[in-house]
Amino acid sequence: MKTIDELLADGVSGKRVFVRADLNVPLADGTITDDGRIRAVLPTVRALADAGAKVVVASHLGRPKGAPDPAFSLAPAASRLGELLGAAVAFATDTVGRSAQDTVAGLTDGQFAVLENLRFNAGETAKDDAERGAFAEQLAALADVYVGDGFGAVHRRHASVYDLPARLPHYAGYLIATEVGVLKKLTDDVKRPYVVALGGAKVSDKLAVIDQLLGKADRLLIGGGMAYTFLKAKGYEVGISLLQEDQVPAVTEYLERAEKQGVELVLPVDVVVSREFPDLKAKAPTEHSVVDADKIPADQEGLDIGPKTRELYASKLADAATVFWNGPMGVFEHPDYAEGTKAVAQALLDTDGFTVVGGGDSAAAVRTLGFDENAFGHISTGGGASLEYLEGKTLPGLAALED
Numbered sequence: 001m002k003t004i005d006e007l008l009a010d011g012v013s014g015k016r017v018f019v020r021a022d023l024n025v026p027l028a029d030g031t032i033t034d035d036g037r038i039r040a041v042l043p044t045v046r047a048l049a050d051a052g053a054k055v056v057v058a059s060h061l062g063r064p065k066g067a068p069d070p071a072f073s074l075a076p077a078a079s080r081l082g083e084l085l086g087a088a089v090a091f092a093t094d095t096v097g098r099s100a101q102d103t104v105a106g107l108t109d110g111q112f113a114v115l116e117n118l119r120f121n122a123g124e125t126a127k128d129d130a131e132r133g134a135f136a137e138q139l140a141a142l143a144d145v146y147v148g149d150g151f152g153a154v155h156r157r158h159a160s161v162y163d164l165p166a167r168l169p170h171y172a173g174y175l176i177a178t179e180v181g182v183l184k185k186l187t188d189d190v191k192r193p194y195v196v197a198l199g200g201a202k203v204s205d206k207l208a209v210i211d212q213l214l215g216k217a218d219r220l221l222i223g224g225g226m227a228y229t230f231l232k233a234k235g236y237e238v239g240i241s242l243l244q245e246d247q248v249p250a251v252t253e254y255l256e257r258a259e260k261q262g263v264e265l266v267l268p269v270d271v272v273v274s275r276e277f278p279d280l281k282a283k284a285p286t287e288h289s290v291v292d293a294d295k296i297p298a299d300q301e302g303l304d305i306g307p308k309t310r311e312l313y314a315s316k317l318a319d320a321a322t323v324f325w326n327g328p329m330g331v332f333e334h335p336d337y338a339e340g341t342k343a344v345a346q347a348l349l350d351t352d353g354f355t356v357v358g359g360g361d362s363a364a365a366v367r368t369l370g371f372d373e374n375a376f377g378h379i380s381t382g383g384g385a386s387l388e389y390l391e392g393k394t395l396p397g398l399a400a401l402e403d
């Protein structure tokens with residue numbers, strides 16, 4: 001993989017450099033609640049601008065449906081990038097249209113632009129190679145060189161991640177180089193006990209990785225929205241909790257296999273339940289209670305792990321030599337459901353082992369709940385990406401940067 005250092009050594013002055021970043025930051029009412037992913041790309045974009053490049057930054061945000069949707073605009077991220085850089089950042093109100101073309105054409109050497117959300121174009125995420133390729137062609141017309149630095153999205157076979165680098169000279173940015181360097185340690189020579197904690201809401205994406213992790217980790221702790229598919233597989237009722245019904249048979253098989261292979265697959269023994277999902281903006285106190293994991297009422301949903309589970313998970317993390325954690329244990333954005341995530345974050349800090357936290361929301365949780373991010377071994381900007389890397393999968397966005 002050629003890195004940005006080689007690009008800088010060859011000289012990049014006057015060239016239009018397309019930086020595929022992951023600026024998929026959490027937003028509340030249009031305000032960024034954690035800017036970690038924007039800060040993570042600063043070394044790359046600064047180095048390029050200092051070398052005289054015209055820096056065109058592009059990213060997705062959220063999961064809009066292939067058409068413009070103001071709720072998913074990258075404008076707030078563009079303005080935060082400008083504040084962090086202390087420089088003007090031009091914003092194109094489309095991705096490959098007139099605004100993007102004019103904005104890029106208007107850049108002088110060392111200046112920055114951000115394009116509107118790549119996922120406003122259906123071609124970005126299209127399954128069809130030709131459709132993605134056609135969008136990649138339009139993106140390629142905006143640049144001379146490609147720098148891949150959106151680690152959080154390298155597991156996606158999307159136009160800007162996979163098809164575009166094939167059309168331009170391509171290099172890995174500093175963030176991707178750093179992330180891969182750290183995660184490699186967890187695949188090459190992992191110190192044991194190796195404990196993986198999984199939670200979050202992208203359940204269908206992440207259940208599949210458990211298949212591989214069963215062969216790698218010594219212990220798997222399951223929390224967050226992921227836990228309810230497991231509890232259902234054990235035969236418990238889960239009320240109106242997040243549930244991936246179609247994956248119950250696969251999860252039943254994971255439970256059996258874990259037992260056979262001597263992998264500890266640990267599930268919540270109690271959960272915090274409520275009749276409704278909390279208002280994450282107002283954060284007003286909610287009605288909630290703690291119930292055993294096999295007693296979730298039919299009209300309620302599990303929104304956090306309970307106090308007995310917090311203690312159990314802390315004990316399962318205490319002697320870990322390596323920990324990988326992706327996915328909040330509960331709806332941490334609301335104080336009534338943040339205790340499980342806090343307990344797991346604290347347990348990571350209490351171990352002597354090497355700790356990696358991965359994922360946009362997990363990293364945001366650690367910071368917004370007041371933990372010192374430097375106290376963890378590594379905070380990865382990618383959740384799904386790091387999980388798939390640890391599985392040993394070939395990631396499209398990394399493969400595209402090789403050669």
Ligand SMILES: Nc1ncnc2c1ncn2[C@@H]1O[C@H](COP(=O)(O)OP(=O)(O)O)[C@@H](O)[C@H]1O
Pocket residue numbers: 199200201202203223224225226242302303304326327328329330331332333358359360361362363382383384
């Ligand atoms: N029990 C739950 N029910 C619904 N959502 C949950 C639950 N537990 C956690 N979440 C949500 O999961 C989201 C993060 O999930 P995900 O995107 O998979 O994590 P990451 O970005 O760290 O990879 C958070 O917004 C959190 O509110």
Ligand SMILES: O=C(OP(=O)(O)O)[C@H](O)COP(=O)(O)O
Pocket residue numbers: 022024062063152153156202358359360361381382383384385
């Ligand atoms: O937030 C992200 O992934 P993560 O939640 O697994 O960390 C990335 O920006 C990828 O987003 P996607 O899962 O909508 O493709």
